Amino acid sequence: MNRTSIKLDEPLILVGCGNMGYALLRGWIDTSTVDPAAVHVVEPVRVLRERAVALGVNTHETCETLPAKAGIIVFALKPQALQNELPPYQRFSDGTVFVSIAAGVPAGKLKLLLESPRIVRAMPNTPTAIGKGSTIIFTDSAVEDGELENVLSLFKAGGAVHQVTREDLIDAATAISGSGPAYIFYLIECLGDAARELGLPAEVASKLAKETVHGAAALAFASNDHPAELRRQVTSPNGTTAAAMSVLATESALSALILRTTKAAFQRSLELGGAEELGLTSSGQGTK
Known part of the structure; x- marks a missing residue:
């Protein structure tokens, strides 16, 4: 940097x-x-x-x-x-x-x-x-x-x-990088909860969730491969990851959810910039 x-x-x-x-x-x-x-x-x-x-x-x-x-x-x-x-x-x-x-x-x-x-x-x-x-x-x-x-x-x-x-690209970026850390924190939270549900001790569950997300992101940065290829490299045919992905990728459920999530953030960004929210008319005079 x-x-x-x-x-x-x-x-x-x-x-x-x-x-x-x-x-x-x-x-x-x-x-x-x-x-x-x-x-x-x-x-x-x-x-x-x-x-x-x-x-x-x-x-x-x-x-x-x-x-x-x-x-x-x-x-x-x-x-x-x-x-x-x-x-x-x-x-x-x-x-x-x-x-x-x-x-x-x-x-x-x-x-x-x-x-x-x-x-x-x-x-x-x-x-x-x-x-x-x-x-x-x-x-x-x-x-x-x-x-x-x-x-x-x-x-x-x-x-x-x-x-x-x-x-206008600032508003698009707000939905990805601005709000994005919250999405990742929620993923870590969900992975940790799932780990505890499977019987892992709370401290181990939390560390595994954080380390997995951190490591996967670091690998994505270090590799020239597309994330889809990195995902395929983890997914052995008929293996545990394949079983998990068959649920996660059902009818593109996750990708559709992420798209709806980011669109909601994008729309709210536009609303926050509206004249009514700021008490402004187009001439800059107060409306309230």
Whole structure:
């Protein structure tokens, strides 16, 4: 993984230090991508602020005590919070690059809320906290190349980064990589439950489930074979895996379920970006 330490001429501000915000912050600090002294975190919840303090960064309960200027501001907020939380940051619009990781909220709405064209949308996932994340990036043309490189470096601290040239692909990626860890965690949970049902001790069952998923993913990365071929290599004719797959692949039940699952996530991403959800009309005026 190509990670680059970046020197910031002006502070880096992280707004929101919940699960995803903290995952990003940990990635930046653990990989020495940025100097902790250059990072300012805005988080109203005390316990969440305290874990940011433990990483050596500056913390603020509100944006009122922030420095006068900022190079990059990353909003790690839920879509429903943007209507109220973003306008106070309009004072930074001159020269600041704004990055949002909110699912579904398009760049056009972010521009209205921040009164700035310098917008980057990103969709990371929680494995970012340990350097194993995946992030999809879409950037507005108003963001200069050097500024974009700094933004990319921030997300590379947490793993792989992929740029897309169409904004709608961010919503598609949200359904795969953004929500995807939850699907895999559920698979691990189900495998562990099945192992216990078959009589394995709880601790062994849990470890086997995690190790199997981890090992299979590592093999898929290491191999040039298609996942379908790797699956066939495990499946001996009339063997135990063949018996299992005859159930799992019945009438493509699993593939159909995964497709419905990802489509539901994709649709919800679009809904979260709707004007009604944000209290905006097409002109940017409040509807409530």
